[in-house]
Amino acid sequence: xxxxxxxxxxxxxxxxxxxxxxxxxxxxxxxxxxxxxxxxxxxxxxxxxxxxxxxxxxxxxxxxxxxxxxxxxxxxxxxxxxxxxxxxxxxxxxxxxxxxxxxxxxxxxxxxxxxxxxxxxxxxxxxxxxxxxxxxxxxxxxxxxxxxxxxxxxxxxxxxx
Numbered sequence: 001x002x003x004x005x006x007x008x009x010x011x012x013x014x015x016x017x018x019x020x021x022x023x024x025x026x027x028x029x030x031x032x033x034x035x036x037x038x039x040x041x042x043x044x045x046x047x048x049x050x051x052x053x054x055x056x057x058x059x060x061x062x063x064x065x066x067x068x069x070x071x072x073x074x075x076x077x078x079x080x081x082x083x084x085x086x087x088x089x090x091x092x093x094x095x096x097x098x099x100x101x102x103x104x105x106x107x108x109x110x111x112x113x114x115x116x117x118x119x120x121x122x123x124x125x126x127x128x129x130x131x132x133x134x135x136x137x138x139x140x141x142x143x144x145x146x147x148x149x150x151x152x153x154x155x156x157x158x159x160x161x
Contacts, residue, residue, distance in 0.1 A: 053101045059088060059119070060108035064137050069159060074108035085115040089122050096126040104131040104155070111139060117146040124151050131155050 061078030063070070083091075095103065103123055110116055111134050123130050132147070133155045139147075147154055 052095075052099055054104070055095050055100045055102070056104045056106050057088065057091065058106050058108075059083070059110050059116075060113050062112045063107060063109040063135070064112070065109075065135060067159070072106075072108060078108050080113060085118060088115075088119055092119070092123050092126055092128060096123075096128050100128060102129045102131065104133055106133045109135055109137070111143055117142060120146050120149065120152060124149060129153075 058072070058081075060080045061072060061074050062076070062080060063074035063078060064076065066075040092103065105116065105119065107113075110132055113119075116132070120130050120132070129151045130149075131153050136154075136156050146152065
């Protein structure tokens, strides 16, 4: 069995490519029933080649809101981190190569990334389903068109004080 190169996966987990919150491991996946699994720079292909079918991609720390309960401490002063569109495209390709079938774009607020439609289309072209976890505060017509693509779904939450 051959494994794809892990340069983008390692870059996403390296200290040189931090998320907007300084989190070193941007790629996290849920592997039932073993729990949370983090893809990191020290993970070997054998370790990475688990039944990995779902992955969260924290693509931004920027958000229009400043919710006190936010797990990511996101807000208007957040950034998109150091990962470029090309980096995220490689991560998606490599994730698909190791068996990931669903990615969830999280943040911050992923709809604030101008390249979100491109990333969604790229994932779909790799036959990876997409979920976008959004606050739905301001969705442009272009984003609504992206959300209507087959294999794309939205997730949101409503919190009251």
